[in-house]
Amino acid sequence: GESVGLHLPTLSVQEGDNSIINCAYSNSASDYFIWYKQESGKGPQFIIDIRSNMDKRQGQRVTVLLNKTVKHLSLQIAATQPGDSAVYFCAENIHVDYGGSQGNLIFGKGTKLSVKP
Amino acid sequence: DTGVSQDPRHKITKRGQNVTFRCDPISEHNRLYWYRQTLGQGPEFLTYFQNEAQLEKSRLLSDRFSAERPKGSFSTLEIQRTEQGDSAMYLCASSWTGSNQPQHFGDGTRLSIL
Numbered sequence: 001g002e003s004v005g006l007h008l009p010t011l012s013v014q015e016g017d018n019s020i021i022n023c024a025y026s027n028s029a030s031d032y033f034i035w036y037k038q039e040s041g042k043g044p045q046f047i048i049d050i051r052s053n054m055d056k057r058q059g060q061r062v063t064v065l066l067n068k069t070v071k072h073l074s075l076q077i078a079a080t081q082p083g084d085s086a087v088y089f090c091a092e093n094i095h096v097d098y099g100g101s102q103g104n105l106i107f108g109k110g111t112k113l114s115v116k117p
Numbered sequence: 118d119t120g121v122s123q124d125p126r127h128k129i130t131k132r133g134q135n136v137t138f139r140c141d142p143i144s145e146h147n148r149l150y151w152y153r154q155t156l157g158q159g160p161e162f163l164t165y166f167q168n169e170a171q172l173e174k175s176r177l178l179s180d181r182f183s184a185e186r187p188k189g190s191f192s193t194l195e196i197q198r199t200e201q202g203d204s205a206m207y208l209c210a211s212s213w214t215g216s217n218q219p220q221h222f223g224d225g226t227r228l229s230i231l
Contacts, residue, residue: 008157031216031217032216032217034219034220036222041224042224042225043121043123043208043210043222043223043224043225044160044208044222045222046219046220046221046222049217049219051217089159089160091159093217103148103150103162103165103167103172103173104150104162104165104173104175105150105160105162105220106162107159107160107161108159109158109159110157110158110159
């Protein structure tokens with residue numbers, strides 16, 4: 001099937017190494033961020049999220065870091081495995097004044113992670 | 118499987134034809150979203166529903182596109198008079214209501230216009 005990874009920045013790592021995928025987000029009013037993993041021919045799969053009142057959150061083998069000063073988000077994957085090979089997207093959700101959020105997520109361009117065995 | 122389900126997975130049609138896609142969200146979720154994704158790009162928002170109410174529409178959603186969620190459960194997205202530029206993956210997602218709820222995606226419908 002078609003790859004969603006064409007023309008994307010690519011990160012190539014050795015199996016067992018740690019991976020760091022970076023994302024610059026666009027809007028200082030964004031208050032919620034999500035990392036998704038997308039394999040070829042499939043929809044984005046939720047990995048981990050973080051709210052703007054936090055600067056770090058850990059999951060199983062993954063850590064997300066948020067730096068609001070420079071509008072930067074990163075995803076760290078520990079002990080990267082071949083099954084981690086995919087395109088990774090960060091997404092942001094913008095806070096609105098009535099106490100909620102805009103309905104839609106705004107996605108970054110994605111990074112293709114390739115894991116060498 | 119209790120995830121988001123989309124049907125069909127693939128649709129090939131001639132330019133000018135109408136197409137309709139269906140999305141069944143996760144059953145407890147009352148928000149449903151439609152996105153479009155082209156090759157090498159991230160998903161782009163089209164519209165979303167809270168229960169049966171369509172609350173927001175992107176300017177990407179031209180008048181040839183219409184979405185419905187009549188009973189607040191499944192949703193349909195119709196494209197009339199399809200054009201070459203409509204070729205894309207159409208993704209559906211669902212979530213709980215409220216701030217900062219993760220959206221969970223289906224595997225999409227791949228539309229190819231001949």
